[in-house]
Amino acid sequence: MRKMVTKRVTFRLYPNKSQVQKMHYWRRLHKDLYNACIANRREQYKRYGSSVSYFDQQNTLPAFKETWPEFKELGSHA
Numbered sequence: 001m002r003k004m005v006t007k008r009v010t011f012r013l014y015p016n017k018s019q020v021q022k023m024h025y026w027r028r029l030h031k032d033l034y035n036a037c038i039a040n041r042r043e044q045y046k047r048y049g050s051s052v053s054y055f056d057q058q059n060t061l062p063a064f065k066e067t068w069p070e071f072k073e074l075g076s077h078a
Contacts, residue, residue: 026073026074029070029071029073029074030074033074037057040052040057041057061076
């Protein structure tokens with residue numbers, strides 16, 4: 001059996017004041033988006049007894065970003 005070797009690279013960020021503010025803003029948007037997705041899953045299960053998959057939620061993100069333009073700044077990978 002062959003073992004897979006993984007390599008780790010760590011980068012240190014030294015952001016300026018405006019970059020720090022932007023990163024905190026993005027972090028808050030990510031938190032809000034995550035919490036909205038969890039609430040959506042719970043509500044869907046309570047009302048209809050069916051679960052929402054990750055891919056179902058992922059496919060609704062473009063429409064969500066059209067409704068909430070501030071979330072357009074977030075990358076699709078996050």
